[in-house]
Amino acid sequence: xxxxxxxxxxxxxxxxxxxxxxxxxxxxxxxxxxxxxxxxxxxxxxxxxxxxxxxxxxxxxxxxxxxxxxxxxxxxxxxxxxxxxxxxxxxxxxxxxxxxxxxxxxxxxxxxxxxxxxxxxxxxxxxxxxxxxxxxxxxxxxxxxxxxxxxxxxxxxxxxxxxxxxxxxxxxxxxxxxxxxxxxxxxxxxxxxxxxxxxxxxxxxxxxxxxxxxxxxxxxxxxxxxxxxxxxxxxxxxxxxxxxxxxxxxxxxxxxxxxxxxxxxxxxxxxxxxxxxxxxxxxxxxxxxxxxxxx
Numbered sequence: 001x002x003x004x005x006x007x008x009x010x011x012x013x014x015x016x017x018x019x020x021x022x023x024x025x026x027x028x029x030x031x032x033x034x035x036x037x038x039x040x041x042x043x044x045x046x047x048x049x050x051x052x053x054x055x056x057x058x059x060x061x062x063x064x065x066x067x068x069x070x071x072x073x074x075x076x077x078x079x080x081x082x083x084x085x086x087x088x089x090x091x092x093x094x095x096x097x098x099x100x101x102x103x104x105x106x107x108x109x110x111x112x113x114x115x116x117x118x119x120x121x122x123x124x125x126x127x128x129x130x131x132x133x134x135x136x137x138x139x140x141x142x143x144x145x146x147x148x149x150x151x152x153x154x155x156x157x158x159x160x161x162x163x164x165x166x167x168x169x170x171x172x173x174x175x176x177x178x179x180x181x182x183x184x185x186x187x188x189x190x191x192x193x194x195x196x197x198x199x200x201x202x203x204x205x206x207x208x209x210x211x212x213x214x215x216x217x218x219x220x221x222x223x224x225x226x227x228x229x230x231x232x233x234x235x236x237x238x239x240x241x242x243x244x245x246x247x248x249x250x251x252x253x254x255x256x257x258x259x260x261x262x263x264x265x266x267x268x269x270x271x272x273x274x275x276x277x278x279x280x281x282x283x284x285x286x287x288x289x290x291x292x293x294x295x
Contacts, residue, residue: 001066001091001154004029005055006080008042010124010246011096012071013132014139015158017042020053022157027056027065029083035059039130046134048162064089067154070106071096073250074261081109092150094143096120098182098246099261100175116147117171119178123243136243138164142178145169176225181232183262184212186245187283190257190290193248197241209236211279219269219277251290259287 005016008028020026043052072080123136145167168174188209217229250257263284270277
């Protein structure tokens with residue numbers, strides 16, 4: 001199968017490197033102004049295996065592709081999709097963005113059936129163009145069941161490499177299951193600028209995190225998802241203590257964090273359903289104060 005990666009950062013670069021290593025033709029789409037600087041290979045450093053593998057590089061998707069993986073930041077999505085010309089034949093679009101709202105945006109642009117909702121849980125960072133460091137001891141990829149026929153061969157390859165892959169039938173449960181985990185984790189670590197282990201070991205910070213989990217799960221449940229706050233807390237408690245969030249890294253590198261994509265759906269849902277979300281709101285406000293202002 002042919003694969004195209006829109007946004008070869010930590011997540012997109014990891015996916016692209018692994019699929020290319022496993023023998024699939026892979027191309028990465030980058031901004032035109034950096035196309036000449038993008039290496040024609042991806043280099044991965046991972047506990048699953050470290051290697052370099054060749055990929056094609058382009059600034060637009062001017063050819064058919066079986067799978068388009070979208071892994072840009074939510075703040076970059078509107079500009080990034082301009083590199084996908086109207087009418088391009090795409091078998092499946094798999095967005096791996098944080099948040100929920102992007103699925104509707106992409107379906108309105110490309111069609112409902114071609115977009116397969118998905119989530120990924122991993123700590124991976126692009127340390128230089130084409131160089132990806134995968135730090136977490138896991139990669140958890142969940143996909144909407146609607147994509148099973150089109151993606152199964154690729155999922156089997158990723159599973160053999162070491163990914164934990166699962167199909168989820170209920171799309172609301174699929175998307176909210178990540179957000180109720182991600183938002184408390186990302187907001188807590190970013191607001192304090194501490195790794196998750198130091199959040200978990202501090203009674204006050206942990207109490208705020210736990211409250212944020214329960215608030216997020218209440219909104220998710222009201223939205224029609226099936227989530228479990230205690231199971232979510234158990235997952236967070238099992239994370240490697242040194243793990244940091246991408247939001248935290250964005251702030252430390254003076255990049256605009258994905259605050260609206262991660263906290264926004266919870267806060268807007270809380271207002272819609274009359275649910276108190278004080279912990280999420282307070283953490284988001286703390287991050288807003290640190291947020292770099294775009295020129």
